[in-house]
Amino acid sequence: MRVMIAGGGTAGHINPGIAIAQHIKSRSNSAEIIFVGTQRGLESKLIPREGFELKFIKVRGFKRKLTLENFKTLKELFQGILQARRLIREFKPDIVIGTGGYVCGPVLFMASRMKIPTLIHEQNAFPGVTNKLLSRYVDAVAVSFREAEQYFIRAKRLIYTGNPVRSEMLKADRVSSRKKLGISSGTSLVVIAGGSQGAAKINNAVVDMLSGGYRLKNCQIIFATGNLNYEKITKQLEKVELPSVKIVPYIYDMADTMAAADLMVNRGGAITASELTVLGVPSIIIPLPHAAENHQEYNARALEKQGAAVVILEKDLSGEVLYNHIEAILKDTKKLRAMAANSKSLGISDAAERLYEVVEELTGKKRHYR
Numbered sequence: 537m538r539v540m541i542a543g544g545g546t547a548g549h550i551n552p553g554i555a556i557a558q559h560i561k562s563r564s565n566s567a568e569i570i571f572v573g574t575q576r577g578l579e580s581k582l583i584p585r586e587g588f589e590l591k592f593i594k595v596r597g598f599k600r601k602l603t604l605e606n607f608k609t610l611k612e613l614f615q616g617i618l619q620a621r622r623l624i625r626e627f628k629p630d631i632v633i634g635t636g637g638y639v640c641g642p643v644l645f646m647a648s649r650m651k652i653p654t655l656i657h658e659q660n661a662f663p664g665v666t667n668k669l670l671s672r673y674v675d676a677v678a679v680s681f682r683e684a685e686q687y688f689i690r691a692k693r694l695i696y697t698g699n700p701v702r703s704e705m706l707k708a709d710r711v712s713s714r715k716k717l718g719i720s721s722g723t724s725l726v727v728i729a730g731g732s733q734g735a736a737k738i739n740n741a742v743v744d745m746l747s748g749g750y751r752l753k754n755c756q757i758i759f760a761t762g763n764l765n766y767e768k769i770t771k772q773l774e775k776v777e778l779p780s781v782k783i784v785p786y787i788y789d790m791a792d793t794m795a796a797a798d799l800m801v802n803r804g805g806a807i808t809a810s811e812l813t814v815l816g817v818p819s820i821i822i823p824l825p826h827a828a829e830n831h832q833e834y835n836a837r838a839l840e841k842q843g844a845a846v847v848i849l850e851k852d853l854s855g856e857v858l859y860n861h862i863e864a865i866l867k868d869t870k871k872l873r874a875m876a877a878n879s880k881s882l883g884i885s886d887a888a889e890r891l892y893e894v895v896e897e898l899t900g901k902k903r904h905y906r
Contacts, residue, residue, distance in 0.1 A: 543635030698884025744855025816880030
């Protein structure tokens with residue numbers, strides 16, 4: 537099987553593609569896989585690190601208003617289409633998979649024109665512009681949230697697969713993870729993480745909460761500041777007694793940390809949401825307000841609607857607000873257990889296998905997948 541995967545720009549588009557590729561290789565070791573991306577995207581760093589071949593084409597997104605830049609973008613789009621056609625002719629893929637980002641446009645469009653089986657994987661509850669435009673041309677669209685289905689009414693075929701998550705998330709166990717982190721049975725663990733680079737508004741609210749004398753009883757907090765903010769925040773809090781708070785720049789063992797948590801405070805990225813639900817962890821989600829198409833709030837609201845999360849908009853965030861939400865959830869053990877159960881009910885642990893079965897079917901190697 538020869539598989540071409542197009543996707544890039546952000547880790548949210550790239551990591552699902554890597555997870556799909558890794559699962560295909562685990563099921564079919566002879567499979568040949570190449571990725572297509574752009575040189576300026578994050579894929580240029582992440583994909584080679586995982587040992588996969590990466591080819592580049594020229595493409596970038598249009599500005600929302602009429603500018604001269606859009607004429608350059610249009611020129612690059614035509615170049616990208618021609619480059620995509622050349623790559624497809626050279627590699628001769630059995631299937632082309634798109635995981636989101638501008639690079640998917642030329643590659644998936646050209647593959648569909650060349651009658652090669654095509655599949656889009658949409659990670660978010662509110663799809664990106666490129667995936668919505670492509671949905672009418674490709675053979676199948678796989679969604680990760682039921683809420684996304686309404687935006688693909690012109691798709692030839694729609695499949696609910698969920699987001700593939702890292703294998704270590706699937707193996708993580710709450711009991712052993714809490715033991716590894718030294719969390720006693722009578723102690724709640726709250727994990728606050730705004731992302732690898734941190735989130736200024738979340739960090740400020742946590743600093744206000746901790747320096748303002750707000751304390752959670754029988755609770756340990758792990759606060760990941762982001763690498764860029766660690767020194768600044770530790771200096772801000774150096775005179776505050778925080779025996780139950782562990783401040784770190786980054787959480788390297790997120791699987792064990794998340795599995796051990798009673799409550800997570802985090803952004804609303806699709807992969808984070810999928811990892812939370814696979815592990816059955818309740819969350820307070822603070823969506824990134826400037827995310828494309830406001831997709832993080834859509835993801836967050838999908839979990840909130842099912843009783844798995846509470847959403848705080850960044851404009852409403854403060855140390856006091858954050859403390860009140862955390863305390864209210866931890867104090868109401870019945871609600872906390874219900875949130876955990878609701879979160880777990882939304883988790884799809886076999887998303888990668890579901891996607892693999894769709895790939896097999898589209899390439900004619902398997903019966904129809906339901």
